[in-house]
Amino acid sequence: MLSTQTSEIRPVTTATVQSSSMEAGRQRQGRLWSNLKEVCDLLHIPAAVSVSTEELLFQHVQFKTGQRIHTIGQPFDTLYIVNSGFLKTVLIDEFGNEQVLSFPMKGDMLGVDGIHTRHYSSEAVALSDCDLILLPFKKLTALGRVHLELENMMYGVMSRELVREQAMIGMLGALSAEARVARFLVSLADRFAQMGYSSKLFNLRMTRHEIGSYLGLTLETVSRTLSAFNEIGLISVDQRTIGIKDPEALKTLRRLPPSRTRAKQLAAAKSKAGEAVTPGQLLAAL
Amino acid sequence: MLSTQTSEIRPVTTATVQSSSMEAGRQRQGRLWSNLKEVCDLLHIPAAVSVSTEELLFQHVQFKTGQRIHTIGQPFDTLYIVNSGFLKTVLIDEFGNEQVLSFPMKGDMLGVDGIHTRHYSSEAVALSDCDLILLPFKKLTALGRVHLELENMMYGVMSRELVREQAMIGMLGALSAEARVARFLVSLADRFAQMGYSSKLFNLRMTRHEIGSYLGLTLETVSRTLSAFNEIGLISVDQRTIGIKDPEALKTLRRLPPSRTRAKQLAAAKSKAGEAVTPGQLLAAL
DNA sequence: CGAGAGGTTGAATAAAGTCAACAAACGTGG
DNA sequence: CCACGTTTGTTGACTTTATTCAACCTCTCG
Numbered sequence: 001m002l003s004t005q006t007s008e009i010r011p012v013t014t015a016t017v018q019s020s021s022m023e024a025g026r027q028r029q030g031r032l033w034s035n036l037k038e039v040c041d042l043l044h045i046p047a048a049v050s051v052s053t054e055e056l057l058f059q060h061v062q063f064k065t066g067q068r069i070h071t072i073g074q075p076f077d078t079l080y081i082v083n084s085g086f087l088k089t090v091l092i093d094e095f096g097n098e099q100v101l102s103f104p105m106k107g108d109m110l111g112v113d114g115i116h117t118r119h120y121s122s123e124a125v126a127l128s129d130c131d132l133i134l135l136p137f138k139k140l141t142a143l144g145r146v147h148l149e150l151e152n153m154m155y156g157v158m159s160r161e162l163v164r165e166q167a168m169i170g171m172l173g174a175l176s177a178e179a180r181v182a183r184f185l186v187s188l189a190d191r192f193a194q195m196g197y198s199s200k201l202f203n204l205r206m207t208r209h210e211i212g213s214y215l216g217l218t219l220e221t222v223s224r225t226l227s228a229f230n231e232i233g234l235i236s237v238d239q240r241t242i243g244i245k246d247p248e249a250l251k252t253l254r255r256l257p258p259s260r261t262r263a264k265q266l267a268a269a270k271s272k273a274g275e276a277v278t279p280g281q282l283l284a285a286l
Numbered sequence: 287m288l289s290t291q292t293s294e295i296r297p298v299t300t301a302t303v304q305s306s307s308m309e310a311g312r313q314r315q316g317r318l319w320s321n322l323k324e325v326c327d328l329l330h331i332p333a334a335v336s337v338s339t340e341e342l343l344f345q346h347v348q349f350k351t352g353q354r355i356h357t358i359g360q361p362f363d364t365l366y367i368v369n370s371g372f373l374k375t376v377l378i379d380e381f382g383n384e385q386v387l388s389f390p391m392k393g394d395m396l397g398v399d400g401i402h403t404r405h406y407s408s409e410a411v412a413l414s415d416c417d418l419i420l421l422p423f424k425k426l427t428a429l430g431r432v433h434l435e436l437e438n439m440m441y442g443v444m445s446r447e448l449v450r451e452q453a454m455i456g457m458l459g460a461l462s463a464e465a466r467v468a469r470f471l472v473s474l475a476d477r478f479a480q481m482g483y484s485s486k487l488f489n490l491r492m493t494r495h496e497i498g499s500y501l502g503l504t505l506e507t508v509s510r511t512l513s514a515f516n517e518i519g520l521i522s523v524d525q526r527t528i529g530i531k532d533p534e535a536l537k538t539l540r541r542l543p544p545s546r547t548r549a550k551q552l553a554a555a556k557s558k559a560g561e562a563v564t565p566g567q568l569l570a571a572l
Numbered sequence: 573c574g575a576g577a578g579g580t581t582g583a584a585t586a587a588a589g590t591c592a593a594c595a596a597a598c599g600t601g602g
Numbered sequence: 603c604c605a606c607g608t609t610t611g612t613t614g615a616c617t618t619t620a621t622t623c624a625a626c627c628t629c630t631c632g
Contacts, residue, residue, distance in 0.1 A: 091456045099456040113452060115445035122452060141441070145431050155427070158444045159401035165451040166399060166408060170377045170385040172458035173502035177620065207578065216459035218621055223580055239579075239629075463588065494611065504589055509612055525597075525611070573632105580627075589618070598609075 033057040034083070034133050036150060042081055042107050042133070045153045056143065059134045069110060069124035069132065076114030078136045082106050085130025086205040089122045090213075100214040102164075103127070103206060106195050109157050127205045172216050175254075180215040181225040182250040185235065189244050199247075204240040318346035320369070320419050322436060328367055328393050328419070331439045342429065345420045355396060355410035355418065362400030364422045368392050371416025372491040375408045376499075386500040388450075389413070389492060392481050395443050413491045458502045461540075466501040467511040468536040471521065475530050485533075490526040 036056045040046070060083060063069060069080060072092060082104050089110065091099040101122055104110055114120040115137065144151035171180055193199035204211070208219040215222065226242075229235045234250055236243035244250070322342050326332070346369060349355060355366060358378060368390050375396065377385040387408055390396055400406040401423065430437035457466055479485035490497070494505040501508065512528075515521045520536055522529035530536070 091452060093456065093460060097460065099460050101452055101455055112445055113449050115441050116443075116449055121449050141434075141437065144437070145434075148427075148431070151427065151430070151437075155401050155440070155444075157402075158441075158448065159398055162444065162448055162451065163399050163402055163407050165448065165455060166377060166387055168455055169387055169451060169458065170379065172455065173499065174379060174383065174385050208580095209578085213459065219579080220581085220622080221620060224620095227580070493609090505611080506590080506613085507588060510588095513612070575632090576630090578627105578629080580625105582625085583623090585620105585622070587618100587620080590616085591614105592616105593614085594612085596609105596611075598607105600606090600608100602603105602605085 032060045034060065036147065039081060039133060039135075040149065040153055042083065043109070043153060043157055044107060045149075045156050056147070061132050061134055063126040063130045063132065065126055065128055067126050069126065069130075070114070070120045071123045072120060074120050076111065076118050076120050076137070078134050079112060079140065080110040080124075081133040081135065082108045082110065083131040083133050085132075086127040087124055087130060088127055088206060088210060088214075089124045091122055098213060100206075100210050103210075103214065105191060109161065112158055112161055177215075177217050177221050178225050178228070179254050180217065181211075181222060182229070182234075182253040184211065184215055185229075185242060185244065186247060186250050188242075189247060199244065201241070201243045204242060318417070319343035320346065322433065325367060325419060325421075326435065326439055328369065329395065329439060329443055330393060331435075331442050342433070347418050347420055349412040349416045349418065351412055351414055353412050355412065355416075356400070356406045357409045358406060360406050362397065362404050362406050362423070364420050365398060365426065366396040366410075367419040367421065368394045368396065369417040369419050371418075372413040373410055373416060374413055374492060374496060374500075375410045377408055384499060386492075386496050389496075389500065391477060395447065398444055398447055463501075463503050463507050464511050464514070465540050466503065467497075467508060468515070468520075468539040470497065470501055471515075471528065471530065472533060472536050474528075475533060485530065487527070487529045490528060 034042075034057065036058075039058060063085070069087065070076075084106055087104045087110070089101045089104060091101055093099060102108075104124070110124050110132070111120060113122050140150065140154070144154060171183060175183070188202065188204075189199040192202050206214075208222045211217075212219040212222045217225075226235070226237045229250075230237045234246045234253075236245060320328075320343065322344075325344060349371070355373065356362075370392055373390045373396070375387045375390060377387060379385060388394075390410070396410050396418070397406060399408050426436065426440070430440060457469060461469070474488065474490075475485040478488050492500075494508045497503075498505045498508045503511075512521070512523045515536075516523045520532045520539075522531060
């Protein structure tokens with residue numbers, strides 16, 4: 001397994017950090033430090049008038065694909081904000097099985113689960129090379145009392161995280177496999193759009209196994225569902241490349257009609273040569 | 287439905303509040319109030335040296351069974367701490383179906399999901415008569431800057447909530463129906479123990495439907511699973527009265543053996559008249 | 573080029589859901 | 603206090619959904 005191979009590797013604090021100008025402020029080359037406003041922007045938290053935040057700098061750290069940011073039980077002292085890259089957070093159950101909790105990406109905060117017990121309760125692994133901003137928790141709370149937008153930021157981010165998890169619980173508790181996969185794709189598309197990438201065509205950063213774990217399904221079910229979506233034209237799939245063809249249908253999808261009906265209808269639709277039939281219309285007709 | 291009938295009823299500040307012997311809280315203007323230390327104790331947060339917190343009082347409010355504490359979309363301004371009673375929090379999906387998110391009880395905080403968007407994203411309903419402590423959020427953050435134990439309390443509680451939800455996601459994503467019901471019972475037992483009640487015999491405050499929604503199962507599956515646990519002696523069930531017989535087996539249970547095997551084994555075990563066989567031994571033998 | 577991880581697909585199986593009938597408890601008004 | 607309708611809970615028969623097991627394919631990267 002990818003993560004086990006690299007479990008002992010510690011973050012590379014790049015050579016440039018040691019340069020003498022550390023106390024002077026941010027590095028010009030390499031973007032190794034961010035100020036409060038940049039952090040707030042990243043989190044999509046409206047930063048109030050930023051008073052002299054140039055002394056208030058937060059260090060960046062790079063992680064390579066497969067490296068662990070933190071592990072379960074490790075003493076908690078810092079939060080992380082994803083500046084670039086893709087990760088997963090996982091829980092490990094009593095017999096070593098991974099349960100994927102989230103796929104953090106740009107603008108997400110990591111490590112919040114460690115505040116309560118002062119130990120991280122989950123593990124975060126880089127799915128690609130990543131650039132993270134370090135927020136030493138003690139420093140953060142101390143600063144929170146001076147710069148109140150920082151404090152509000154913290155409450156806001158933690159609350160947002162909670163709402164997201166609630167939505168996840170709702171999804172796991174109530175939706176069919178197909179609806180889960182559909183919504184997963186839509187939410188990924190939305191996040192990519194938010195980050196300025198295409199929401200119509202993107203690459204999955206995770207395996208079918210990881211998606212399955214995240215959605216409470218097996219990898220086979222995920223694979224089959226993607227194939228089914230592809231078959232009826234909701235998406236295109238080629239390995240990890242996903243094209244979103246009918247986002248609306250994906251958003252509202254509750255359950256696919258049985259496949260033998262589907263095949264018939266599809267054939268019928270095709271036989272009307274030359275007529276344009278959207279996947280949405282097809283689904284609605286069933 | 288219970289909650290719809292009472293949707294418009296606002297909290298009653300009851301007459302009985304005047305009874306002098308309430309554990310937490312004092313009276314002022316005919317109402318119950320709690321100080322910071324009492325709030326921290328309730329939340330199981332180590333309250334640091336409490337400086338003159340007698341002016342720092344938080345008001346209580348009573349809700350009757352079926353009343354709503356807050357609804358989805360309602361403007362957020364206050365957090366609640368449960369001082370006594372039982373509640374549920376729910377999400378309502380696009381076609382009106384309830385998804386139960388949690389069953390808050392003594393020491394739990396409500397409303398945290400409202401901080402981010404300034405609107406509650408879930409609905410809280412009293413499952414019994416309840417006594418809640420009001421924490422006006424603005425007041426709270428302002429006070430947080432003076433009394434830092436309060437600020438730490440907030441972070442701690444929100445983080446704890448997050449960890450709980452993560453555990454829930456893990457459970458919904460990975461466990462069988464039987465394991466979910468078993469863990470649900472164990473966690474209830476633990477909570478009752480923590481509150482000073484019996485962890486061996488207690489009453490469920492919620493319907494099978496609500497349990498099912500919480501666990502991502504149907505009410506029939508919940509009912510059948512409880513019956514099965516009863517049959518093999520892990521618990522006793524009589525309507526909403528649950529007796530925990532073998533907490534250890536419940537804690538570690540992953541999956542029950544098929545029922546025809548179970549019946550045979552059970553018969554075999556019984557036929558050895560006079561021999562004491564614990565449910566745990568029975569399960570282990572299968 | 574070959575090993576191994578990741579992905580797809582099919583057939584058989586098991587788990588949980590659905591539909592339905594019934595029983596027990598609750599609560600409300602006569 | 604009882605009768606009634608309603609809500610809640612149990613159980614059975616059957617169906618659907620997703621998992622399991624297995625074979626096979628196809629990229630990637632030493």
